[in-house]
């Protein structure tokens with residue numbers, strides 16, 4: 001499969017970040033806990049090389065907790081401050097503020113020696129579209145101050161949100177467009193639903209998901225859709241069937257998605273499977289493991 005992103009957006013977003021980055025002490029970078037590697041744009045390391053760094057493994061409620069723990073250790077070993085988070089509940093918002101103060105301790109100490117006391121730490125949130133930046137900012141601010149939704153918000157004037165007396169947050173997050181350095185990255189971003197499905201063959205996409213799950217979560221689909229293993233073997237014998245398409249047929253049968261003539265409707269089954277996966281209804285699943293990076 002082939003995945004692309006319109007490159008025009010990228011230069012504009014990077015320019016915006018280069019301007020804003022001068023104003024801040026720390027970058028709070030959000031990445032999706034299900035795809036912590038593909039969900040980061042590596043340009044941020046160059047952009048933020050003189051800044052304190054905090055990585056938020058967001059949507060941790062949808063990811064495999066054991067794998068998320070390994071990712072936390074992985075990024076910590078690279079010198080980042082790391083936290084896992086569910087921005088929808090925002091329960092960890094207080095902890096984020098504490099961690100920002102910790103991450104910037106050196107600077108706070110340096111300020112103190114110069115007689116500067118009580119100057120708030122300035123932070124910017126950054127991440128790829130749909131990772132949860134607006135939701136995160138709202139929860140940190142404790143009110144609906146940033147636009148949420150599936151499209152990146154409209155930029156207005158530069159505004160700071162005060163988070164107590166110790167911290168200020170730029171209300172416009174830095175949008176990092178994903179970098180499709182290899183097709184696995186594009187695939188993973190498409191699977192979590194952060195690429196527009198309109199231009200993607202979702203049936204093919206769902207077969208890729210089936211292959212990944214078969215390897216790492218072999219029971220997730222079988223259990224969710226009550227699939228009988230003998231029936232599955234039967235479907236695999238059909239003409240043109242592949243192991244993945246047979247699973248998709250079985251899902252169609254289980255969910256009673258049929259076209260005329262009682263033919264399993266693969267497209268509807270694919271849409272259903274992707275939707276169930278993206279909303280955590282197949283369980284907490286991680287698509288990437290630090291061992292492979």
Ligand SMILES: Nc1nc2c(ncn2[C@@H]2O[C@H](COP(=O)(O)OP(=O)(O)O)[C@@H](O)[C@H]2O)c(=O)[nH]1
Pocket residue numbers: 058059060061062085086087088089127128129130131132133134135136147148149150151152153
């Ligand atoms: N399950 C879950 N969903 C989240 C989380 N954070 C954000 N979302 C959802 O992800 C979608 C995109 O969020 P948004 O804040 O608009 O992303 P942005 O494009 O980075 O600003 C929305 O539907 C949010 O409700 C999270 O931690 N867990």
Ligand SMILES: [Mg+2]
Pocket residue numbers: 133134135147148149151152153
């Ligand atoms: Mg947004």
